[in-house]
Amino acid sequence: MEILVCVKRVPDTAENEFELNSAGNDLDRDDLVYSVNEWDNYAVEEAIQIVDKVGGNVTVVTVGDDESEEVLRREMAMGANDGVLLCDDAFEGSDGKGIAALLKAEVEKGNYDLIFTGAQADEGAGQVGGMLAAMLDLPYASLVNKIDASDGGTITVGREIEGGNQEMNEIELPCVISIQTGINEPRYVGIRGIRKVAKVEIPVKGASDLGIDGGSVGDAGAKTKRVDYFVPDLGDGAEMLEGSTEEIIEQLIEKLKAKGGL
Amino acid sequence: MTQIFAYIPHQNGVAEDIAMEYPAAAQKIDASASLTAIVTGSGADLDAVVNEMTSIYSEVIKIDNADLAYPNAEVVRKALVNIIPGDAVFLTAHNTLGMDMAPGLSVKMDSAYAADIVDIEGIEGSTLKMIRQELGGAVSTHVESDISNGAVLTIRPGSFAPVEGGSAGGSITDKSSDAGDLSVKRKFLEIVEAEVGDVDITKSDVLVSIGRGIEDEENIEIAQELAEAMGAVVSCSRPIVDAKWLEKSRQVGTSGQTVKPKVYMAMGISGSFQHLGGVKGNPFIVAVNKNPKAPIFQVADVGIVEDILDFMPELTESIQDL
Numbered sequence: 001m002e003i004l005v006c007v008k009r010v011p012d013t014a015e016n017e018f019e020l021n022s023a024g025n026d027l028d029r030d031d032l033v034y035s036v037n038e039w040d041n042y043a044v045e046e047a048i049q050i051v052d053k054v055g056g057n058v059t060v061v062t063v064g065d066d067e068s069e070e071v072l073r074r075e076m077a078m079g080a081n082d083g084v085l086l087c088d089d090a091f092e093g094s095d096g097k098g099i100a101a102l103l104k105a106e107v108e109k110g111n112y113d114l115i116f117t118g119a120q121a122d123e124g125a126g127q128v129g130g131m132l133a134a135m136l137d138l139p140y141a142s143l144v145n146k147i148d149a150s151d152g153g154t155i156t157v158g159r160e161i162e163g164g165n166q167e168m169n170e171i172e173l174p175c176v177i178s179i180q181t182g183i184n185e186p187r188y189v190g191i192r193g194i195r196k197v198a199k200v201e202i203p204v205k206g207a208s209d210l211g212i213d214g215g216s217v218g219d220a221g222a223k224t225k226r227v228d229y230f231v232p233d234l235g236d237g238a239e240m241l242e243g244s245t246e247e248i249i250e251q252l253i254e255k256l257k258a259k260g261g262l
Numbered sequence: 263m264t265q266i267f268a269y270i271p272h273q274n275g276v277a278e279d280i281a282m283e284y285p286a287a288a289q290k291i292d293a294s295a296s297l298t299a300i301v302t303g304s305g306a307d308l309d310a311v312v313n314e315m316t317s318i319y320s321e322v323i324k325i326d327n328a329d330l331a332y333p334n335a336e337v338v339r340k341a342l343v344n345i346i347p348g349d350a351v352f353l354t355a356h357n358t359l360g361m362d363m364a365p366g367l368s369v370k371m372d373s374a375y376a377a378d379i380v381d382i383e384g385i386e387g388s389t390l391k392m393i394r395q396e397l398g399g400a401v402s403t404h405v406e407s408d409i410s411n412g413a414v415l416t417i418r419p420g421s422f423a424p425v426e427g428g429s430a431g432g433s434i435t436d437k438s439s440d441a442g443d444l445s446v447k448r449k450f451l452e453i454v455e456a457e458v459g460d461v462d463i464t465k466s467d468v469l470v471s472i473g474r475g476i477e478d479e480e481n482i483e484i485a486q487e488l489a490e491a492m493g494a495v496v497s498c499s500r501p502i503v504d505a506k507w508l509e510k511s512r513q514v515g516t517s518g519q520t521v522k523p524k525v526y527m528a529m530g531i532s533g534s535f536q537h538l539g540g541v542k543g544n545p546f547i548v549a550v551n552k553n554p555k556a557p558i559f560q561v562a563d564v565g566i567v568e569d570i571l572d573f574m575p576e577l578t579e580s581i582q583d584l
């Protein structure tokens with residue numbers, strides 16, 4: 001099985017307090033901690049487990065800047081065999097379709113049976129996988145939390161739907177699958193693992209390598225654009241309890257008593 | 263004039279709530295636009311939903327085909343491409359069907375795509391201005407789409423005010439024969455129901471709900487002790503189940519349980535919409551989070567900025583001493 005996994009470097013929501021910059025039009029990115037998108041990590045683990053069972057290769061690809069190389073290396077330390085960085089000034093400001101078009105160009109350079117994306121990334125869109133499938137004219141299934149890839153021409157996948165129910169599907173190869181968290185337990189990557197792949201050559205491809213017209217992607221090609229970031233004024237919000245922990249607990253207990261919590 | 267089409271998800275012959283929410287979204291896109299509901303399915307269930315929709319929408323398109331009896335997104339998409347005009351604005355829910363079907367639809371229609379829309383500011387020329395969120399709700403963004411060649415938008419359920427009552431007396435157009443060839447390379451097999459756990463969190467009036475802030479499996483004990491002192495049950499957010507620290511039946515959210523407690527203690531939970539989508543019945547929400555900017559504080563009744571690993575044991579002790 002030749003498997004391509006699309007991964008993205010994103011700000012880590014568990015590690016950061018997000019602030020706007022002084023102009024108010026972007027995040028203050030100076031001290032942000034980045035990591036690989038949570039969903040993509042599950043996708044890479046799943047790909048590795050499938051290849052361990054049935055043989056083959058796992059390639060990880062990302063569209064990003066120089067710093068995105070670190071997430072490719074991290075996923076290669078997990079066990080992905082190859083990495084590819086798609087990087088060009090012309091790619092900046094791409095919308096979902098721009099990213100999908102770039103990934104499509106890379107997919108067509110290989111001979112993949114399976115293409116994985118995460119179910120969603122930092123922007124909460126969940127769009128790139130479905131777009132990529134449609135551009136490639138391949139079948140697609142999103143939010144997959146179970147894969148049985150023992151058969152030749154088809155695989156059986158479970159999609160996690162509302163209420164945690166599972167929608168079972170049979171899907172023909174090649175296909176594009178978006179992976180939901182919880183499908184497996186991604187392995188731990190230690191410093192030693194990262195060191196092992198530190199010197200592996202990772203090819204970097206730009207617009208001309210991919211045979212893509214720079215004007216069709218990036219900001220120029222985007223039909224949907226983010227204009228700014230803001231923090232909405234949502235009325236009152238919570239009543240914040242203040243004081244020493246003891247004082248806070250005292251206030252909280254009174255409220256819990258009044259509301260039937262105790 | 264803008265033409266807007268709204269795709270109606272339904273189950274067992276009943277439309278999902280979002281069907282009542284699209285009209286407000288359409289109104290915000292363009293108050294003078296035409297709005298048409300599209301319902302796909304098969305047989306009596308489909309007819310029941312179509313009839314229900316005529317009270318809300320003045321025009322309802324029905325697509326009846328045995329292949330659409332279960333909404334396999336690959337099949338639905340194929341049918342829709344043949345029925346929606348190329349320059350229309352198409353609305354669907356940002357739910358598991360919408361996420362499956364809509365991104366590819368926008369490619370096939372060569373239109374703009376915008377996902378998980380929570381509010382709409384309107385059209386200027388051919389630019390549609392919308393609001394969405396990023397980073398699990400930590401920040402909001404204004405986005406603009408060029409809709410000169412149409413648009414596909416997924417709408418976050420619960421974001422637009424539902425239509426009340428309804429006597430639109432809408433007309434029904436049967437476009438089943440326009441759906442075209444519906445053969446696809448993905449076959450729906452069956453639904454496997456979620457497993458029932460040994461604790462039913464939906465039955466408890468008080469929930470101590472833990473999120474990624476619990477940090478370690480061993481710390482779950484701390485939450486259990488608090489729950490015991492309060493006569494409550496421990497529930498959780500998705501990452502706790504993904505890590506296999508608690509069973510799936512304890513997960514609150516759109517892909518877990520829907521709970522209606524009196525009191526909901528959100529401990530180290532950031533407040534993503536998929537999590538909050540499972541918290542219903544307007545409970546008294548207490549949020550404890552070490553990040554003062556956590557989105558959960560926007561929806562909680564009471565907020566406390568503390569480390570839950572220190573705070574919960576102290577609270578437990580104080581309650582035991584009462």
Ligand SMILES: Cc1cc2nc3c(=O)[nH]c(=O)nc-3n(C[C@H](O)[C@H](O)[C@H](O)COP(=O)(O)OP(=O)(O)OC[C@H]3O[C@@H](n4cnc5c(N)ncnc54)[C@H](O)[C@@H]3O)c2cc1C
Binds near residue numbers: 119
């Ligand atoms: C289709 C789909 C369905 C989903 N369904 C669900 C669902 O049903 N239920 C669900 O919960 N999620 C669901 N999710 C996932 C959801 O998007 C979020 O990723 C998830 O809810 C985040 O969980 P969390 O708040 O526990 O973690 P995080 O977002 O990581 O938040 C952890 C919070 O804990 C705080 N914290 C950290 N350490 C401490 C400490 N020591 N003391 C106090 N606070 C601390 C942090 O400041 C942060 O705010 C779904 C996602 C998708 C794509």
Ligand SMILES: Nc1ncnc2c1ncn2[C@@H]1O[C@H](COP(=O)(O)O)[C@@H](O)[C@H]1O
Binds near residue numbers: 007
């Ligand atoms: N810049 C990118 N490079 C590679 N893959 C990406 C990129 N952006 C998104 N993806 C893939 O698409 C998935 C869904 O992201 P999104 O559609 O942005 O929510 C991610 O989990 C990745 O697998």
